[in-house]
Amino acid sequence: MDLIITEKDNAARRISDILSGGSYDSERRAGVNVYRWGGTRCIGLSGHVVGVDFPAEYDDWRDVEPVELIDAPVQKRPTQENIVRALRLLAREADRVVVATDYDREGELIGKEAYELVREANEDVPVDRVRFSSITEREVTEAFDDPDDIDFDLAAAGEARQIIDLVWGAALTRFLSLSARQLGDDFISVGRVQGPTLKLIVDREREIQAFDPEEYWELFADLLKADDADGEAADDDAFEAQFFYEDDDGTEAERVWAEATAEAVYDVLREASSATVSSVRRRSRTDQPPAPFNTTQFIRAASSLGYSAQRAMSMAEDLYTAGYITYPRTDNTVYPEDLEERELLEELAADSRFGDDAETLLELDDLTPTEGDEETTDHPPIHPTGELPSASDLDDDEREVYELVVRRFYATVAPDAQWEHLRVVSEVAADGAGPDDGPLTLKSNGKRLVEEGYHAVYPYLSTNESYVPDVSEGEVLSVVDTAFEAKQTQPPRRYGQSRLIETMEEMGIGTKATRHDVIQKLYDRGYIESDPPRPTKLAEGVVEASERFADRIVSDEMTAQLEADMQAIARGEKDLEEVADESREILVSVFEGLTESREEVGDMLQESLKADKRLGPCPECGEDLLVRKSRHGSYFVGCDGYPDCEYTLPLPSTGKPLLLEEECEEHGLHHVKMLAGRKTFVHGCPQCKADEADDEADVVIGDCPECGESAARSAADGDGEAVEAEGGELAIKRLRSGARLVGCTRYPDCDYSLPLPRRGEIEVTDETCEEHDLPHLVVHTGDEDDEGDDEPWELGCPICNYREYQARQAGSELETIDGIGEKTAEKLKGAGIDDRASLKEAEPDDLAGQVDGVGPDTVRDWQAKAD
């Protein structure tokens, strides 16, 4: 039997389709897809199926000195048990194995890992390697006709990276966390990629902090052709001209840095009634269509549509899995030779939404696509596959992103655009009154799109024109308006996510598949917040401490050095041990400095952590109010002067608090945001929230079902335990933490309560729930800054509403487990499994028998994850 191993299931299926001529079928082995035809089996891995780590005796952070990790052994262990098991089973039966993982360094390493697993199960089966950079019939068949061997040197280069990253990352992360006494979920991490990325953000913030704005002035005039001024044409045919001069270096400048000069110039300009054209320059500029999409450029384009890097990639992943676009993780910006542009356009022409533009392009004789600078072997650039989603297959966001990919492909085969630029310089006579002896010079830059070219099919880039009329030298123009604008230089802007990813790419850190994840990691670690990301004080502390004691971990030079070493390994000039040991030696010397300054580092980091928790002054004693964590694990605001000062304020019970830059004008406290995944919300000033709750009166809506009159009555009717009527009533209440609920007026003697949404105005209607004798509620949302009211939310009876909510929760609980989607959850429900507890109790074999397409191993996998 021949066994083919690919990097992912999707590739396995497509390669099987090509090699079998469409005749393959599939089976499951250990819960993993295996494709088969004739005497051939094909299995897809899931990237790395083994991972590197230290032996278990190094697991306890407190028992092991971080420095000991430097010389600790590094092991490889299976991380995808099912796939490893399936691979071993197949390897035993194989007479020949072909490794067909991705054609890049990491693919070579994944292939070598597969090779080792195969070897363990089968000592002498021959193992070949095939390489192709796109899964097309031609490339795949050619590669399989002429197989090669695994490049063990290239794989070793990848292993060097694994070891060095683990050792540096783990040792330094543990050191920083231990020195700041931050264990558990709040550890302090550093690494070869996250370090420099974080420093990029922190450095920019430092520039912003240090920025000292400078004042300057700009002067403008609106000019009009003289014949227009006579009547017919209106003033809106006027065009703008800006004052400019030659600065000391002889370069053209518009900003005037001295107020007195600006005023002197303006005095002349304001009095002027005409300006004479002194030069007219016309240029035509060719505007070439953009290159094919690689991952970074795709993220950039999607971000200009308003999607975060993370979201854009997740949608691209879905579009790829569904078969509509090619693999979204690629560095390549050159289409493969055998991409048939014309055929692809013909397929796309069938789409109702953007098919017309494909038709237009098909009329062109030449469809030669643009090429970018990067030509790699990993995967083709991202382009549509030609398979069209139907209207119901995609949601609005996915459709928008899919259209972006389609239109980018259009653009790459579309013609150039042509612009005409027109620069007009005119002069206003100064008669010696201006700053210099000569006349004032004004310039106007006009541009006009003369050939729309690719913009017709790719509407995402600006095609704004600026109007400047046809004038000739010596022509006299009227000055119809003038403006004098005082401005300030602006600090540099924070990096947005996509700019950050582009900069990482330029610096050579991270990869196409990880850069957006790295940014997400910085959010998760509490290093950055908001979008565009702003660094927290902790981030500033970590970068500063690293710069002083372990500079390499925040410098891109570490990657540059590693990259050079990896190339040397790949060329056979160095070996893996040598490179790893050199790196370990450097780390040993880093640790000498660190160990000496352990306390100083700890103090620095602790001070930063505290700064991130500081809200502002305590109204009672003037010390700092801090975000604190109670013994029960909930957050609240407490005074740094405790126990002398016992002032506190509550915080919402959901999420982890994060202090925003914004401060409350009244109380001088930072606003608080509660991070809770999709339920993240801004709480605002906790003092204001508490005050608002104190001022808001409770609204009674009925009897308490536990201790009110009606509870006593229904108990007496015999459908409940005897209840003594205490006269409790249900009321809509606002708590000082900002939460809102329906609760008993006898609280805390009776703690009956039902949750209500935090936001929106609640209207108590006349309609009553027959079952619970409570009024129906309607929530009016609609932001203050939003125009008009959103559709009001008919919440109904609060008891019924809460029951429905709980039912929904139970249904979706399973979906929080990795690998269980909506459809699977639905199937499981059919088998009587509707929450984590029942899933864990289920007998894997029984359950697998009841649910289609699910094996006992998959069930065991879920059960492990459900813990």
Added chain:
DNA sequence: GCAAGGTC
């Protein structure tokens, strides 16, 4: 529980 790299 640490990294970064695959992939879902």
